[in-house]
Amino acid sequence: MTRALENIRVAIPENRYPEQLTTLLEREGATVVSCPLVRETPHEDSEGARRFIELCETGAADYVIFYTGVGVNFLLRAVNKPAALAGPKILARGPKAVAALRRAGVRIDFIADSPTTEGILETLSRQEMKDKSVLVQLYGQENAKLCSTLESWGASVTAISLYRYTYASDDDAIAKLFAEIREGRVDAICFTSAPQIRFLMAAAAEQGVEDEIRSRLSRDVVIVSIGEVTARALSEAGLAAHIIPQDPRMGPMVKALANFFERRRSACSTPSS
Secondary structure: OOOOOOOOEEEEOOOOOHHHHHHHHHHOOOEEEEOOOEEEEEOOOOHHHHHHHHHHHOOOOOEEEEOOHHHHHHHHHHOOOHHHHHOOEEEEOOHHHHHHHHHOOOOOOEEOOOOOHHHHHHHHOOOOOOOOEEEEEEOOOOOHHHHHHHHHOOOEEEEEEOEEEEEOOOHHHHHHHHHHHHOOOOOEEEEOOHHHHHHHHHHHHHOOOHHHHHHHHHHHOEEEEOOHHHHHHHHHOOOOOOEOOOOOOHHHHHHHHHHHHHHHHHHHHOOOO
16 A cells, blocks of 8 residues: 655754654655754853743742743753742743643643744733733744733733754755755655744855745745744745644644645546546
8 A cells, every 4th residue: 555655755854853753754655855954052151041040039020931842941951940930920832842841840821822922922911911020931033022012011021042043964964955955856845943944045045046945945845834933934935835734743744744645646646527
């Protein structure tokens, strides 16, 4: 029996769990082209983490917003005081932050209505935020929308970055990925985070192939986004996701991709009347 992704070559820029994603894809018959693009790198000093914990310990934060599981892990690796998070109300954006907090034994008061900034704001809109202090774990970049909206509600906001994004592969490895795409040897690409798109297109610009890569991805490659935030980053880069699973996890993402190619194969094999 032919598997759904038999003879399909799938590129993955995933860095944290490439083996797991590869296994899921290969079970469906795919050939995987792996090129990790983005690595989360903690800041050289732990001043941000110490300040974060201090604000929680001293009662200076009424709410704490965790965007990412990586942020939770870096925080508690730098300052191993999960008990400091017992005072403020804790909001987790999505499943990875939830999992990291639960592993650390931290109480979670809210999970965002959807794993986006809009979902966080929708959740907090049901709380009285006037004169409340909110501590935000940034994820490698500023978040003006979140901060300005909370401030417009009367809250004071402190946003702290615990890590930055860096390239996970060297120029030669990325050039090989570009060659695969340019020569038509990639049928689909699975993006699992928004920074992957920004780093991919920045590298393409640096190597002088940005227009060709964007054109090839738009015309010839099935683009998979793990969720709405990543889909938005694709749109900002002039690309569009063909597939966005309802459940923003790798397993459902692979299943959605398999279903896509099964439907395509079925449509191609159905004789026209």
